Amino acid sequence: QVQLVESGGALVHPGGSLTLTCAASGFSFKTYTMSWYRQSPEKEREWVASIAAVVPGQIRYASSVKGRFTISRDNSRNTVYLQMNSLTPEDTATYYCSVLIPPGRYYGQGTQVAVSL
Secondary structure, rough: OOEEEEOOEEEOOOOOOOEEEEEEEOOHHHHOOOOEEEEEOOOEEEEEEEEOOOOOOOOOOOOOOOOOOOEEEEOOOOOOEEEEEEOOOHEEEEEEEEEEEEOOEEOOEEEEEOOOO
């Protein structure tokens, strides 16, 4: 079955950096676009970034993270990454790795990122 396991979340200071990792299994990883989403307690889950199956391929970012976050993938390792720079308290959330395999979208269990002094 589809499994997505996120890691790398931590408490960081404003302006800091963090890299999240998602290990995928149970599907043909190199065939699917991979995405990151995030959710904070007071907000609905929001899309953060996506990367197409074939590298180099289409990469898209939410306007709130463009220029600060970088999504990448390693198809040989079935892994997708999210490099986050210039973090602000507004980036505090649980971050989820995701894949759309019709008819459904799958998410991992999430990894928590907290940005605070």
